[in-house]
Amino acid sequence: MAGSALLRRGREETRRRPGGRGRGGRSRWRAWLYLLPALVVYLGFAVYSGLNTLLFSFLHWDGFQTPAWAGPDNYARVLTDPLLSGAILNALVLIVFFSLIPIAVGLLLTGLLLGRVRRGMTFYRTVFFLPQVLPLVAVGTTWRWLYADDGMINQALEAVGAGFLTRAWLGDHDLALFALGLIGTWCMSGLCMVLFLSGAQRIDPSLNEAAAIDGAGPVRRFMNVTLPGLRREIGIAAVITTIAALAGFDLVFVTTNGGPAGQTNVPALLVYRLAFNEGSIGAASALAVVLTLLVIVLVGAIRLLTREER
């Protein structure tokens, strides 16, 4: 994805440059020369491995012995296995927690901080962005303890007299997925806020002033000036967080490992198990391809929705 975006941006640049199109054969050569180092890395580590995965998905292979051609077998297995449909459904639920709620929280925080906080902005930005900097394995382990039977969340509930609600959250059959999702919300909200804050600061202040003179209150100004101005940032935030929700692995692996009883299985976790526990590189690759297609479709839809009209 990153690569195609790069190419597209490059194309826009070319178009804007006057005379860039005429007899620009040589300059085009030079452009490719500059692109070459990045291109080699991109082709070698992204395209090559991606295509390899595609090839593996048509093999019966344990990663080791002579592989046999499998045709569509792996795809048939992956698409008919109820484990997989469950995992995809879970990933879609996680989009709510990893993407929708963080964007809403990010917008709210932006609205609260913008224009009001003059000092200490760096402090807020750092605090809310911190979860992004921490390794997810550390985040997951910490949250597992917070959610534990005798963890801080249950202690807090008991302190406010809600002891009847306490449970081992990540071990609860019905609530584990939501508990897991909230960790994602915690991680992603700060990222959204930082994106939106920087976007909002780029909006021409005269627009806000004009709206204020016309009598618009803070809420009105946020809805009619800031929000439309953040369209692109919201699009980017949605893409990043949706990919994190769909392709996420580490957080689930350390907190629940798909449990209890598969309630928090996600596709990436099953890819890992198929490849490294079961030794079915073919089935793992097929699932990875399906997951990639799902990401492309959803991200495509988001980009379409948040596209700026010209």
Place this chain on the structure above:
Amino acid sequence: MSPRSETTAPGPPSGRAGPVAAGAASVLLLTSCAVLTTGDRLDNVPHDVSTDITDEPVELVVAYTDDPPVTELVEGFTELHPNVSIELQQTPFSDYIKTVTLAMSSEDPPDLAQYNPGAMRSLIPGGYVLDLDPYSEAYDWEGSFPAASLEPLRADEDAARFGEGSLYAAPGALSVIGVFYNRELLAKAGVEEPPTTLEEFEEALERVAAAGIVPFDVGGLGVGGIHLWNALLNAHGDGGAYRDWVHGVPDSTIETPSALEATRTFTRWVEAGYVPASANATSDDDARADFATGSGAFLVTGNWAAFELDEAMGENVGFFPMPGVDADQEPLISGSSVSFVVSSQTEHPDVAAAFLDHLSSPESARIQLGAGFMPVDTDVTAQEGGVLEEINTAYTRVAEEEGIVPFPDFVTPGMIDRLTPGAQGLTSGTLDEEAFLAEIQTEWDRVHGR
């Protein structure tokens, strides 16, 4: 992949992504196919077997994952044979299967590697590990190693069926699962003696629960639930059927009356609250730490935890094997071993075999005991009382009656991913007993066929 091919196509850059990708794809298909073709099965039967080893300097490489006891065992051997120097290559367990499979099948494999059933399914069919039968005969390993410890290390040529066929590894330290208990908490609940039948155990659990004490610490997030179920499976007997099933004997099934009874006991204990509701969110490490700090009365796990629990709890921790339905039924305990295979490409098979033979010596037994494992030589017993001796006594009794059976996740490489969620489903009450066993059997059928 040459950069030139990307720039030959005329037209604006936007039109090039297609041809570039197509070019890359064709190159990839060609190279991949070349890479994927591997050779025929290697010759893995040793010739000119000798139990005498050379005095010349020899260097061996050992790939392994478990420490202790590997380092100590290797040191014990090199002390005895100063002309042999051994280089140790350790890999964390999470990466071990992958690493050892690649290393043992490479051009320059380690001479010895720690056994792993998952890796063997690839290495044995390729002929990468030495058939040890000639050495077993020369050294009389059938006489010096407990039979039950060698059995799971045998396999047929395709590694489809275990438990019979050629011997591919020798065990260096043995482990078993059983019940650790907190003496103080049991005394508080009025339980005087460790139970000798399952019924007595249930009575003890009832008393413990009535005294307001958590009966079990269970690491259900990890393998804690599986161990409890497995121990109950052992307690309900039927060792023969279980052994066949684990070894992949055709037409075996886990859907037996005794397995169903064991699973029902598990769920009955869940419903009675003996298995805490929080089990599914508790890791094995956390459950062990909870038990060590006096949270629960019982913990079902392997003797690998003995050393740590002994240090933390001292006199307060005890051990008994999960008691059977009848006091006098044939005892059965699930266990495994830290074992070693020899590369079929090693230049020093005799030295490697001498190392394997040394694992059954009394000197090695003391190292194995010291590291908290069960010794290969059962004549050597733990000196100082405590929980280590209790485990040793229990193990020796079961081993003498050949009652040590492999763990259920040994069956197929993907079995652990059916057992863990299955035990969690039983714990949360969302999966019934029949469905649990059917789920496990489906995985068995997928690999071993019906």
